[in-house]
Amino acid sequence: MPSDTPQPSFVLVRPQMGENIGAAARAMWNFGLDRMRLVAPRDGWPNPRAVAMASGAGRLLDEAQLCETTAEAIGDATLVLATTARPRGLTKPVYSPERAMQLAAERISVGERVAILFGPERAGLENDDIARANGIISVPVNPEFASLNLAQCVLLLGYEWRRAREEINHEVTELAGAGWAEAIEIEKLGDQYEERLETAGFFFPETKAHGMKTNLRNLWSRMPLTRADVQMLHGVMRQMVRWKERGE
Amino acid sequence: MPSDTPQPSFVLVRPQMGENIGAAARAMWNFGLDRMRLVAPRDGWPNPRAVAMASGAGRLLDEAQLCETTAEAIGDATLVLATTARPRGLTKPVYSPERAMQLAAERISVGERVAILFGPERAGLENDDIARANGIISVPVNPEFASLNLAQCVLLLGYEWRRAREEINHEVTELAGAGWAEAIEIEKLGDQYEERLETAGFFFPETKAHGMKTNLRNLWSRMPLTRADVQMLHGVMRQMVRWKERGE
Numbered sequence: 258m259p260s261d262t263p264q265p266s267f268v269l270v271r272p273q274m275g276e277n278i279g280a281a282a283r284a285m286w287n288f289g290l291d292r293m294r295l296v297a298p299r300d301g302w303p304n305p306r307a308v309a310m311a312s313g314a315g316r317l318l319d320e321a322q323l324c325e326t327t328a329e330a331i332g333d334a335t336l337v338l339a340t341t342a343r344p345r346g347l348t349k350p351v352y353s354p355e356r357a358m359q360l361a362a363e364r365i366s367v368g369e370r371v372a373i374l375f376g377p378e379r380a381g382l383e384n385d386d387i388a389r390a391n392g393i394i395s396v397p398v399n400p401e402f403a404s405l406n407l408a409q410c411v412l413l414l415g416y417e418w419r420r421a422r423e424e425i426n427h428e429v430t431e432l433a434g435a436g437w438a439e440a441i442e443i444e445k446l447g448d449q450y451e452e453r454l455e456t457a458g459f460f461f462p463e464t465k466a467h468g469m470k471t472n473l474r475n476l477w478s479r480m481p482l483t484r485a486d487v488q489m490l491h492g493v494m495r496q497m498v499r500w501k502e503r504g505e
Numbered sequence: 506m507p508s509d510t511p512q513p514s515f516v517l518v519r520p521q522m523g524e525n526i527g528a529a530a531r532a533m534w535n536f537g538l539d540r541m542r543l544v545a546p547r548d549g550w551p552n553p554r555a556v557a558m559a560s561g562a563g564r565l566l567d568e569a570q571l572c573e574t575t576a577e578a579i580g581d582a583t584l585v586l587a588t589t590a591r592p593r594g595l596t597k598p599v600y601s602p603e604r605a606m607q608l609a610a611e612r613i614s615v616g617e618r619v620a621i622l623f624g625p626e627r628a629g630l631e632n633d634d635i636a637r638a639n640g641i642i643s644v645p646v647n648p649e650f651a652s653l654n655l656a657q658c659v660l661l662l663g664y665e666w667r668r669a670r671e672e673i674n675h676e677v678t679e680l681a682g683a684g685w686a687e688a689i690e691i692e693k694l695g696d697q698y699e700e701r702l703e704t705a706g707f708f709f710p711e712t713k714a715h716g717m718k719t720n721l722r723n724l725w726s727r728m729p730l731t732r733a734d735v736q737m738l739h740g741v742m743r744q745m746v747r748w749k750e751r752g753e
Contacts, residue, residue, distance in 0.1 A: 313650055347681055348679065355673075409532070419646075483596050
């Protein structure tokens with residue numbers, strides 16, 4: 258059974274190669290999408306090449322809805338968007354993938370059904386299909402080289418769906434074991450280095466000593482140091498002192 | 506020669522299959538990126554399978570910088586970001602693809618050099634590579650199925666680079682030939698329909714006639730009609746009148 262998560266259907270219209278259908282299934286499932294519809298696949302259905310390619314996402318193929326026409330595949334949708342690589346001479350709103358998936362997410366959140374159309378590999382959707390869509394999705398590719406294949410197009414739309422739907426953490430810091438050091442620990446680290454380096458004759462000449470100390474304090478405090486980092490840095494200095502005290 | 510457009514380098518670290526290097530080149534060039542660096546590709550370099558796969562983006566392979574170590578490949582960069590699929594037990598900022606490429610675009614706009622690291626197909630980057638990076642990029646995939654391949658990962662980062670760099674038109678309407686109709690044309694269309702439908706006895710019963718007329722006017726004005734649409738709708742009504750006048 259497809260997941261309960263409300264989501265758009267991805268409709269592959271007259272896809273040619275089974276491999277591409279399988280790769281599209283994988284691309285969808287990478288972003289948690291599992292409602293595929295197929296309109297008149299060229300080599301019939303089911304297709305063993307699709308299954309071989311879909312490894313890990315084969316369930317999407319088993320559950321795919323097979324339709325004879327585009328009209329049948331989109332019959333229950335209240336918003337239909339068609340992906341195209343080139344202008345079609347049809348008056349129609351053209352959305353970026355980002356805006357299209359925001360729109361899809363808004364509509365789906367109020368209980369509507371959304372279908373996204375993807376054309377056959379070689380020629381893309383026919384105008385007859387596009388005339389049935391409420392809008393067009395155009396991926397902003399390099400005009401000198403626009404060669405997205407079917408599964409890549411599915412991947413980008415799936416990615417934008419996930420972006421539109423989820424709170425993405427744009428920036429977090431992975432903390433390995435230890436938490437962040439507190440200011441008092443940084444202070445003590447600074448103290449240790451300053452004291453030991455004083456003994457070692459680092460702050461020379463006298464006229465520059467104060468500036469050097471300030472810079473060293475500043476170096477520690479602008480680093481995002483964990484407790485483990487602080488321990489490591491204490492260890493470094495301790496070791497240098499031990500090595501000196503051992504004598505050569 | 507690579508293009509003059511300031512951009513990040515995409516560094517493929519120890520890539521295995523030539524086909525994947527070729528597919529990565531295509532994915533890059535789809536979004537206008539053409540600075541590839543290769544660290545110790547498994548099957549040597551140049552690689553005829555990479556060339557066969559890269560069709561249309563072969564120039565990127567010819568111009569790719571071949572390096573022996575990751576350290577060499579990122580030597581000139583002031584910001585290094587590493588793509589990884591899983592946490593690594595290293596304390597490091599983790600960025601979404603979107604935030605990572607915004608950061609890259611900011612740094613590049615002030616003349617810095619940015620490198621993005623991609624790991625080998627099977628195992629991904631080693632911690633030894635990641636320890637050299639300033640941050641990690643994590644694609645928000647389905648935790649139940651995270652199976653992005655090398656070229657797909659390159660594709661998503663290329664896409665985000667283009668989004669970060671360019672003014673994308675999020676919504677435009679493609680106009681086929683005719684421009685938008687002016688209000689006076691919509692008004693006259695409304696007049697024609699109202700007049701003809703009046704003759705045909707459409708506005709019945711009398712008590713509802715005014716409301717029906719208002720709704721019909723409203724229907725026309727909330728449609729985004731072009732001049733060609735207006736002509737078509739005039740033609741539809743004209744034809745019905747002709748057909749009636751011919752008699753059966």
